[in-house]
Amino acid sequence: MKLTDTKRLERLHDRYMNGGLDRRAFLGLTAAAATSVGLTMPWMGRALAAVTEVRFDGWGGTVQDALDKYAFQPYTKKTGIKVVQGTFGDENEIITKVKTAKPGDFQVVHSSGVNYYIKYVNAGMTSEINEANIPNMANVLQPMIEPFRKLTPKLSAVPYDYGTTGIAYNTDVISAEEAKEQGVKMLFDKKYAGKIGGYADMTTRVWYAALATGQDPNKIEDMDAIWAKVREQRDIAKKFWGSGAELMDLLSKGEIVVTDAWSGRVASLQDQGHPIGYLDPKGSYAWMEDMLVLKGSPMAECEELINFMLETDTSIAVAEGQGYPPSLDPTKVKLTEKIEKLPAFDSTGKMEALTFADPKYWADNEDAWQKQWDRIAKGA
């Protein structure tokens, strides 16, 4: 892609404003750019187009494979900018890495929605996106953007996909009728003791304990009952899994027969022919994911990448590949039949059928609940 001098100067300015470039380098490059109006040296072009790669960190596995194949590789082909990728199994892991790195070492993160967004904001790790540089944001579901904007009017992230953590079960052991009838109770059924799994994540554990005790996960009134339920499940669970790969491994090998599970990973298992059913019980935990741009990132390139990822064709290809519906508004953009059949897909564009975690409520309780969950997970 050929860049104009104006665009290059804008990028340079953005990099400087976001801490990706020190003052001396910025002034030097600006002077060089100004000189180039009348006199162009061969090295100047290279200096001004210094950003040759963007760093991306995501969840690995089938999700990142889809991003790489349908978004990053075509983006590199189009712009010449490489997307250097890293993975993490738990988002706190990447937050720790970002905290110990200097601004700009980590740039774009496939983040887990507003619950995590607030952590980056609190830790001062976020940037400010120039939404004008991402025109494809116009097609993104407004109900997905609003929670982010409530936390920071100037966004640092763009919603990209969503899904649910429903219940996956082995259809050789549990019938679809039984699953539908039992719903959440299956995760606590002593009949399946030693064959039950679950995501080793506080939010998921508390969420499902709330559903099992008949409470609203966004307004829990009896926390003791929640912890008692979490303990009850811990004692009959075989393993709380820590990554999508582990979830797929446990389910496909029959080590567990019922677990809460990420809809996209279950879709991948079903595609592979495993006898796995999926159910979203009432109040199932819905989540969204976003492309978060961290402080110190080369903003223009990151915005360009996100805009490319939100192109209708790209977004659809990624969604089909990873098994999660895209953040594109189905009332504005024609999506495919395959996407419309994905678990958790919302055809109304209003997202009212999905229950998301209230970011303020969960953020207020996060520290104490996380600590308590860590203890319970270890037998306390």
Place this chain on the structure above:
Amino acid sequence: MTKGWTLYDPRLAWMLVAPVLLLLIFFLLLPIAMMAVYTFFTFVTAGVEQGTLTVANWHEFFTDSYYHGFLLKTLRVGAMTALICGVFGYFPAYFIWATTFKHKWLLLLLLIVPFWISFTIRTFSWINILGEQGVINVTLLRLGLIHEPLQMLYTEGAVILGLLHFLLPYMILNVYVSLESIDRTLISAARSMGCTSAQAFREVTLPLSLPGLAAGLLLCFVLAAGSYVTPQLLGAGRDALFGNLIYDTIMGQLNWPMGATLSIVLFVVLGFFAAIYTRYMGMSQIVKGLGG
């Protein structure tokens, strides 16, 4: 600059040792000191702390039995692992030392071969052995010896097994090096004075190899007590060790001040055992065992 210096001039010694001292100061002492300072910082919320000094983290550690329980458990698992390593490691070491096999180097090489494979992959391999669909359960089920798969994975036994797999070579090498340093004429002398083979072993070989065994025990104990990957992969939540608590606190709760406190606790406790060993046995045995 060095005019007038003698061969054993203390200034020369300091100059020679200076690079190592600097490395130790900048890459060991300074990070530990920074960690120690961090223990007094105030935790605000996940990922955010303030420089306001407090003893809250230490107070929490000293008053919360949750941490004490895991510390004791970690010491117990570390000690058990070290003892089992000692028992199972002595015999192969003795065999390698005593054998008249021409290519003894090959036996030693076999000890090192596992290190060529990633530690994580080696640990993961146990899942395919101990799991419900693993080799052992499948074989026993097909032979009709059991009707339900045995619960072997995600237990403390699986954790200790994984640690043994990782640490046994260290024990064997330590004991082997100790045996190698024994003057074999002493054993011949014992035999010529009427000792049976067993008596010669009990009176000469075993006592002289004890420093190597003790060094191996300390090394295995410290490494086992400090591990967190093995319990993470092969154990259930309740099989966690103190290292897992540190991981949770720093990576899960993003509470660095408390994580630093727990890290310093583990460092001091394991350092205490190493200091006792050094007081009575000397560190040279471990250095020898590690090929020094």
